[in-house]
Every structure is written in structure tokens, then in C-alpha cells.
Amino acid sequence: MSRPETVGTLLAAIANLVSEGLRILSFADKRQWGPDEHEQARALQEVLDEAKKDFQELSPLVNGQFHYEHDRKYDSIEELKALCSKFQLHVNTLKDWARTGGPINPVWVRETKSLQKQLHRAQCRAARRIHASEQEGTSRCLGAWLVHRVQRSWSNTTSEITDEELRRRHLQEIMACKRVGVFERFGECDIAFICNYCDGHLMWEDLDSMPAARSAPPGTVEEVSPQPQRSNTLFWQASSIARTNGQEKQIVYAPFAIANHIAPIHRDWQARIICPICEEEGCRPQDEDDDEDPYRPDGEFDDVAALQEHLEWEHPPTTVPPTAGTTAVAKDASGTNSCSVM
Ligand SMILES: [Zn+2]
Ligand SMILES: [Zn+2]
Incomplete structure (x- = not known):
């Protein structure tokens, strides 16, 4: 009988799949590589790097690594299991490519980036569920x-x-x-x-x-x-x-x-x-x-x-007129242009 799945075992399974994808690329004949192949390899590496960083940053917020790793909340397990299947399919695609050869499909890198986002959110949500279960009554996300x-x-x-x-x-x-x-x-x-x-x-x-x-x-x-x-x-x-x-x-x-x-x-x-x-x-x-x-x-x-x-x-702002010392609509105060509305 296999051990019950936890956030930790599923994250490890996903990390293994991504590593497998990287291995497939590393064994490919790089003399034939163009920018798409290099970008695919970079994208996979980024998935691993971010997943590791998230894991390290989120653990301390929810009472440490042990707690986070061994968490078995139903929603988190279901979400990570579904994501694991998606990563499996993605790596299978790379396997097929390695067998058949030829240039890599540049569309796949978009899939990699989308999975990276989904994994980031899945980790955030898993941590949030632990955080919520530790609070009494209503509290901030x-x-x-x-x-x-x-x-x-x-x-x-x-x-x-x-x-x-x-x-x-x-x-x-x-x-x-x-x-x-x-x-x-x-x-x-x-x-x-x-x-x-x-x-x-x-x-x-x-x-x-x-x-x-x-x-x-x-x-x-x-x-x-x-x-x-x-x-x-x-x-x-x-x-x-x-x-x-x-x-x-x-x-x-x-x-x-x-x-x-x-x-x-x-x-x-x-x-x-x-x-x-x-x-x-x-x-x-x-x-x-x-x-x-x-x-x-x-x-x-x-x-x-x-x-x-x-x-x-x-709580009307009666102490100061709304226009006093205004610094409003400093659209560039965030220092980035990454978002069209902010
Ligand atoms: Zn929230
Ligand atoms: Zn109030």
C-alpha cells in the first residue's frame, strides 16, 4: 500500500517530472538547437526555481516546513494531484519530441509558463488553507x-x-x-x-x-x-x-x-x-x-x-480635506510597467 499523499509528496512528484523534462532536453543533440529549444530549457528551470523558492518562503508562514510538507487538506491534495497529471502530460510531450526529433514546438513553452503559474498559485493556496485552519473565527487570507x-x-x-x-x-x-x-x-x-x-x-x-x-x-x-x-x-x-x-x-x-x-x-x-x-x-x-x-x-x-x-x-477623513497634500494617481509609483491597469 502506498503512503497517503501529502502536499510534500505531490510537490516532490511535480519537481521530479520537471527535472525529467530538463533531463530529456539535456540529452538532446544541442548542435541542432535554436532559440526555442533554449527557451524551453530555461522555462523548465524557472519552474523548478520558483517552486523551490515558494516552498522555502511559504513554509515559515505556516509553522514550518514539517507542517507544510505533511499537510493533507483535501482541496490542496486534489488541486496538486490534478496539476501533477498536467505536468505528466507535458513531460510526455517532451518525451515524444525526443523520440521523433526535429525542432521543438514553440507553443510548448507557453504551456510550461502556464503550469508554472498554476503551481505558484497552488502552493499559495495550500499555505493559505493551513493558515486559515490555524486561525480562530474570521481572519485575513x-x-x-x-x-x-x-x-x-x-x-x-x-x-x-x-x-x-x-x-x-x-x-x-x-x-x-x-x-x-x-x-x-x-x-x-x-x-x-x-x-x-x-x-x-x-x-x-x-x-x-x-x-x-x-x-x-x-x-x-x-x-x-x-x-x-x-x-x-x-x-x-x-x-x-x-x-x-x-x-x-x-x-x-x-x-x-x-x-x-x-x-x-x-x-x-x-x-x-x-x-x-x-x-x-x-x-x-x-x-x-x-x-x-x-x-x-x-x-x-x-x-x-x-x-x-x-x-x-x-470613518470619514474629516481631519484632512481629501485634496490636501495630494499625491494621487501616481501611476508610476510602483516603478514597474508590468500591469496595464496599475
Ligand atoms: Zn486572498
Ligand atoms: Zn470600520
């Missing part, structure tokens, strides 16, 4: 937690934040988000963020582009806020332009929402979001008798629009 961790690292700042420091922070937040998922144009007008760790979608409706900075720098408010440690989460607004009519509008700053999302409930696709300001204040509404109070007892919001409604109502 592991992807959200990784962005939240970056924001929390600034909470001890007591000195005034310079513009340069502020830019650095915005860049750190955006880069953290991009490591966790992708921004994509959704339909004609909307922009979605899709988390690699939970597949949850966060939707911003009617947006021309995603602003890469908050509307008002935290430093501005820090001077007037009695609790400077909260200044990182207080600023939830960012200025953008509506896609439909070109009007300026205030939206929830993307990393603010991403850092606080919860994995969707089974088979749902939109991530829910918790309000971090309520969370810090102990989840108590200002006035429990107010019927119009959009505060939810469970502190969760179904989507970005519901969160924004709550923020506008409960």
Missing part, C-alpha cells in the same frame, strides 16, 4: 496578511514622515500587493484584484486606472491624530478618475482593501473584507441604536463598495 504585515511594520513610527518615506511606503504596499495577486481590467470599466492565495476577487467599479498612492499622506494627519500609530490605516482614500465620465472620484486605496480581505466562502468569487479601523477600535459601533448605521455586527463587508460605504459613514 494569508495573502492579505502579507500586505497587512508590511503596513503594520510602520506602526511604531513616531517621527514625522517625509515625502520620500511616504513614497517608499506606498511603493512597498503596492509591491506587496503585486506579490500576492494581480490587478486586471474587468469588463469595460472595472478593475479587479485577484488574490493568488484565495482566488478572491476585489472589485473597483468604474475606474480609469488604479491610483498608486493615498489621497492624503499619513504624515499630514499624524500631526493632528492623537493616536499616530493608527495613521497607516486611517487613510483609506485614493483619488482616481471614473472610466465612464472622466470625473474625479474617491475610492478605497487598493492596498487598504487588499490587506484586509477574507477568502471567499466556498464557490463564491468575491473576497469579503474586514474594516481594520473597527478592528483596531475593538469592533464597537459608535451608536448601536442608529438604524441607518451601516456597521455590520460581524465586521465583514461583501465587497469593496460595501466597505467604502461603511468607511465614508463611520
Whole structure:
């Protein structure tokens, strides 16, 4: 009887398949090779490198390598098993090519890259499931937690934040988000963020582009806020332009929402979001008798629009006018041009 499959045994099986693919290429007659063959070999090596890097980075987030390797959650096992079969088919294709010879099919490298992405996400999701099972009650998706961790690292700042420091922070937040998922144009007008760790979608409706900075720098408010440690989460607004009519509008700053999302409930696709300001204040509404109070007892919001409604109502940025010290729509603040919407 074979041993039960675990995340570790399936990842090892996939790594073996990729190594086999590399071996097939290494035994081929390289004198005949063109750029396609070299690219195929590079792509396979990248799959191995990223898988190893992911494994090393994710293990410590979920109580160590032993824990991660021996995990046997049904969804993770099913997902990795299906992926293993895909890798098997892919390597079989390379085997056939080695037997028949001739130039390699340049389309296969795209398949390799697609499998690499799927493997990356499968590892993220496996780690997220372990992370979720270790938390009590509702809590952030592991992807959200990784962005939240970056924001929390600034909470001890007591000195005034310079513009340069502020830019650095915005860049750190955006880069953290991009490591966790992708921004994509959704339909004609909307922009979605899709988390690699939970597949949850966060939707911003009617947006021309995603602003890469908050509307008002935290430093501005820090001077007037009695609790400077909260200044990182207080600023939830960012200025953008509506896609439909070109009007300026205030939206929830993307990393603010991403850092606080919860994995969707089974088979749902939109991530829910918790309000971090309520969370810090102990989840108590200002006035429990107010019927119009959009505060939810469970502190969760179904989507970005519901969160924004709550923020506008409960946490309006009254201390600073929305336009003060604006650094809005700094599209290039992320320092990359890799995404068309960000
Ligand atoms: Zn997530
Ligand atoms: Zn709140």
C-alpha cells in the first residue's frame, strides 16, 4: 500500500517530472538547437526555481516546513494531484519530441509558463488553507496578511514622515500587493484584484486606472491624530478618475482593501473584507441604536463598495480635506510597467 499523499509528496512528484523534462532536453543533440529549444530549457528551470523558492518562503508562514510538507487538506491534495497529471502530460510531450526529433514546438513553452503559474498559485493556496485552519473565527487570507504585515511594520513610527518615506511606503504596499495577486481590467470599466492565495476577487467599479498612492499622506494627519500609530490605516482614500465620465472620484486605496480581505466562502468569487479601523477600535459601533448605521455586527463587508460605504459613514477623513497634500494617481509609483491597469 502506498503512503497517503501529502502536499510534500505531490510537490516532490511535480519537481521530479520537471527535472525529467530538463533531463530529456539535456540529452538532446544541442548542435541542432535554436532559440526555442533554449527557451524551453530555461522555462523548465524557472519552474523548478520558483517552486523551490515558494516552498522555502511559504513554509515559515505556516509553522514550518514539517507542517507544510505533511499537510493533507483535501482541496490542496486534489488541486496538486490534478496539476501533477498536467505536468505528466507535458513531460510526455517532451518525451515524444525526443523520440521523433526535429525542432521543438514553440507553443510548448507557453504551456510550461502556464503550469508554472498554476503551481505558484497552488502552493499559495495550500499555505493559505493551513493558515486559515490555524486561525480562530474570521481572519485575513494569508495573502492579505502579507500586505497587512508590511503596513503594520510602520506602526511604531513616531517621527514625522517625509515625502520620500511616504513614497517608499506606498511603493512597498503596492509591491506587496503585486506579490500576492494581480490587478486586471474587468469588463469595460472595472478593475479587479485577484488574490493568488484565495482566488478572491476585489472589485473597483468604474475606474480609469488604479491610483498608486493615498489621497492624503499619513504624515499630514499624524500631526493632528492623537493616536499616530493608527495613521497607516486611517487613510483609506485614493483619488482616481471614473472610466465612464472622466470625473474625479474617491475610492478605497487598493492596498487598504487588499490587506484586509477574507477568502471567499466556498464557490463564491468575491473576497469579503474586514474594516481594520473597527478592528483596531475593538469592533464597537459608535451608536448601536442608529438604524441607518451601516456597521455590520460581524465586521465583514461583501465587497469593496460595501466597505467604502461603511468607511465614508463611520470613518470619514474629516481631519484632512481629501485634496490636501495630494499625491494621487501616481501611476508610476510602483516603478514597474508590468500591469496595464496599475
Ligand atoms: Zn486572498
Ligand atoms: Zn470600520
